[in-house]
Amino acid sequence: MPRRHIRVKGAPEAPLRAALAALRTDLHIPESFPPEVLAEAEGVARFPAVPGHDATDIPFFTVDPPTAEDLDQAMHLSRHDGGYRVRYAIADVAAFVVPGGALDSEAHHRVNTLYFPDERVPLHPAVLSEGAASLLPGQTCPAVLWTIDLDGDGRTVAADVRRALVRSRAKLDYAGVQKRIDEGTAEEPVALLREIGEARERLEVERGGISLNVPEQEIVEYDHTYELSYRAPLPADAWNAQISLLTGMAAADLMLAHGTGVLRTLPVAPDGAVARLRRTAHALRIEWPHHVSYAALIRSLNPHRPRHAAFLQECTTLLRGAGYTVFRDGALPSVTTHAAVAAPYAHCTAPLRRLADRYASELCLAAAAGEAPPDWVLMALDTLPKQMAEGARRAGTVERECVDIVEAALLKDRVGEVFDGCVVEVEARRPTVGKVLLQQPAVIGRIEAGAPLPLGERLPVRLTEADPGTAKVRFTPA
Numbered sequence: 508m509p510r511r512h513i514r515v516k517g518a519p520e521a522p523l524r525a526a527l528a529a530l531r532t533d534l535h536i537p538e539s540f541p542p543e544v545l546a547e548a549e550g551v552a553r554f555p556a557v558p559g560h561d562a563t564d565i566p567f568f569t570v571d572p573p574t575a576e577d578l579d580q581a582m583h584l585s586r587h588d589g590g591y592r593v594r595y596a597i598a599d600v601a602a603f604v605v606p607g608g609a610l611d612s613e614a615h616h617r618v619n620t621l622y623f624p625d626e627r628v629p630l631h632p633a634v635l636s637e638g639a640a641s642l643l644p645g646q647t648c649p650a651v652l653w654t655i656d657l658d659g660d661g662r663t664v665a666a667d668v669r670r671a672l673v674r675s676r677a678k679l680d681y682a683g684v685q686k687r688i689d690e691g692t693a694e695e696p697v698a699l700l701r702e703i704g705e706a707r708e709r710l711e712v713e714r715g716g717i718s719l720n721v722p723e724q725e726i727v728e729y730d731h732t733y734e735l736s737y738r739a740p741l742p743a744d745a746w747n748a749q750i751s752l753l754t755g756m757a758a759a760d761l762m763l764a765h766g767t768g769v770l771r772t773l774p775v776a777p778d779g780a781v782a783r784l785r786r787t788a789h790a791l792r793i794e795w796p797h798h799v800s801y802a803a804l805i806r807s808l809n810p811h812r813p814r815h816a817a818f819l820q821e822c823t824t825l826l827r828g829a830g831y832t833v834f835r836d837g838a839l840p841s842v843t844t845h846a847a848v849a850a851p852y853a854h855c856t857a858p859l860r861r862l863a864d865r866y867a868s869e870l871c872l873a874a875a876a877g878e879a880p881p882d883w884v885l886m887a888l889d890t891l892p893k894q895m896a897e898g899a900r901r902a903g904t905v906e907r908e909c910v911d912i913v914e915a916a917l918l919k920d921r922v923g924e925v926f927d928g929c930v931v932e933v934e935a936r937r938p939t940v941g942k943v944l945l946q947q948p949a950v951i952g953r954i955e956a957g958a959p960l961p962l963g964e965r966l967p968v969r970l971t972e973a974d975p976g977t978a979k980v981r982f983t984p985a
Contacts, residue, residue, distance in 0.1 A: 523916040526975045527625050530908050534901065536621060540632050543609045548632040551610070552639035556602040558649050558670035567596055568677040568697065569642055570684055570747050576637035577620070577629065579857045579864075581650070581675040582750055584699040590658040591703050595754050596673045598640050600631070600858040600865045602649040606883035610635075615887075618898025620860040621905050624726045624913055629860075636859045647674045651868045653754050661706030666757040668868075668875045685743040704746025707753060716849035717802050718745060719826070720810050721819045725949075726913050735913055735949045739810065751856045752848060758871050759843075759851035765874035766837035769867055769891060771854045773829040773846040780825055783935075787821050791963035801825075802849075814963040816944070817931040831863055831892040835885070863895050911978035914950045918973035918980060925985045928968040933960045943968050943982055952980035 531538070540548075567581035583594040604610045614630055621628040629636045639648060652671040656664050679697070687693035688701050711718065725738040755771070762768025781801060788795045788804075791814045795804055805822060808815040826847055831854075832840045845852040855871065858864035866884055873880040926945045933941040938959040943966065944951050954960065954968060972981035 523912065523975055524625060526912045526916070526978065527623055527909070529976075530905075530912065530978075531623070531628075534904065534908075536628055536905075537617070540613060541609070544613045545632055545634075547605070547609045548603075548634050551603040551605070552634045555599075555639065555649055558599075558602070558672055560652075560669055560671040562594075562596075562650075562652055562671040563647055563674040565594055565673065566676045566696065567594070567642070567673055568679055569644070569675055570679050570681060570700075570743070573680045576641060576643070577859045578642040578675070578678070579859045580751065581642040581673065582696075582700075584696045584703060586695075586699070587656055590656065590664070591661070591699065591706075593653070593655040593657065593703065593750060593753065595653040595655065595750060595856070596642060596650040596671070596675075597653070597754075597856055597864075597868060598642055598859050599649040599651050599670060599868070600635075600640055601869060602670075603635055603640050604631075604865070606881075614862055614865075615894060618862050618894055619902045621902055622909075623905065624909055630862065631859060640859060642673065642675045644675045644678045647672055649673075651872065653757065655753060655757055657703065657706070661703060661710055663753070663757060666761065668758075668761070668871050670872065681741050681743045681747070684747075685741045688743065700743065700746045700750070704742075704749045707749035708745065711749075711752075711849070712802070712806065714849045715800065715802050717805055717847045718748070719805065719819055719822055719847075720745075720808075721816070721823065726909065735910075735917055752852070754856055755852045755854060756848065756850050758853040758855040758867055761871050761874045762853065762867070763839065763843060763851055765870070766839075767835040767874075767880055767885075767888075768833075768870050769853065769863060769888060770832045770834075770840070770843060771829060771845055771852050772832040772840070772842050773826065773844075773848075774842055775846045776825040784818075784821060784825070787962070788818060791818050793818055813929040813931075813944075813965065817929065817963045820931050831895045833888045833892060835888065861895075862898065863891055866891060908978055910951075911980065912975055914952065914980045915973045915975040915978055917948055918950065918970055919975060922970050922973055925967050925969050926982075927965065928954075928982070929965050930954070930960045930962050933962045950980065952982050954982040954984070956984050 565583050567583050569578045569581045571578055579598050581596045585592045617630050620630045650671055650673040651668060653668045655666045658664050684697060688698055720740060723738045725736050759770055785795060793814060808819060810816050810819055834840050843851045853867050854861060855864050855867035869884045870880050928943040928945050931942050931944045939956045941954055941960045942951055943954040967985040968982040969985040971983050972979055
């Protein structure tokens with residue numbers, strides 16, 4: 508599926524800004540941090556807890572979107588003992604946040620960083636999330652440093668974690684990394700991202716894990732306007748994600764071995780859900796022999812083909828139901844794995860943007876040191892899953908509503924026009940209602956028809972409604 512860039516003209520003006528402001532009000536999104544939180548953040552930004560180990564000699568680099576300033580992770584990759592050594596530095600938020608203080612309380616209230624087209628509502632004040640705690644190039648700061656040794660096939664043979672001072676040398680972006688690696692100009696620590704990433708991808712296939720390569724509908728700010736586009740992930744995105752997955756799997760194993768932790772879990776999809784997907788595959792004329800596993804089928808699909816893209820969109824339904832599972836004192840939960848990862852897994856690599864990761868890091872640090880977890884961590888564990896679930900619901904609502912608002916703003920002057928579309932979703936109980944994906948502009952909207960919709964088929968559609976105030980975009984077959 509090609510990536511289409513569409514500017515929303517006049518995006519900083521009403522009605523788009525008014526609709527986004529109304530959305531924040533409706534969702535009770537805080538406009539700013541309380542004075543006491545900002546005051547505490549200013550103080551701890553100047554005087555964080557400084558670890559005793561100095562790792563500033565390691566030339567770390569980050570890989571993030573070009574405009575990102577809240578940099579959670581930095582890495583250094585090298586060859587080691589016939590295999591590889593992955594050093595992965597994670598922002599040490601606990602070096603700045605005092606348990607029970609104003610910053611900590613506000614983080615528990617916010618849970619996640621929220622992303623709107625016109626602004627970002629951060630988990631922590633910018634003086635920390637984009638300043639003292641961020642792994643910005645040239646800045647010395649505290650981190651949770653993972654050292655993970657892999658064999659020649661990419662399998663983990665040893666993992667350790669400790670606090671350390673680190674200093675990133677370079678802030679790289681996905682497109683730049685991809686270009687350097689493809690051209691053969693990347694230095695070895697960057698070039699190894701491909702080698703290690705592909706090795707980990709092969710292991711993912713071996714264990715039955717799944718990475719859905721679904722083109723993303725993306726809102727991009729550009730020259731004080733916004734573009735709505737489809738972004739097809741680059742191979743470098745996937746390789747970078749494999750390093751994060753590797754670390755999350757190491758964290759889960761460490762906590763399970765120690766008997767206390769917080770995992771990111773996803774039960775195996777029930778047979779009924781897989782059977783429904785088989786029916787969808789049949790409707791889309793995608794061949795799915797019974798001897799071919801779900802994971803193997805996913806890897807055979809091409810997201811640039813409309814029918815395959817439609818099926819991949821439907822496959823995301825099997826990933827719903829992920830949550831956080833807490834355990835302690837050696838009493839392991841009945842479900843310890845994440846079905847898509849096909850292994851135990853933990854969120855621990857994004858503490859600037861996600862509350863649970865700070866707790867996972869503390870549990871891992873205690874486990875690696877052979878010590879009991881801090882009391883403040885144990886006291887918060889039982890309520891953490893519910894808080895994270897509420898935060899995830901809010902973040903999902905923000906993402907969906909923002910895209911809807913931008914789509915409506917983009918199309919508000921084009922009601923009555925006919926567009927080329929592809930039906931990517933049909934409601935099971937109402938086959939005349941579904942979703943249609945436009946190739947240009949990059950819009951996915953609701954469609955209602957007088958007859959059953961042809962799932963996966965191209966279909967000319969007419970725009971009947973586009974109202975930024977209500978975030979509604981509606982189509983009918985032309």
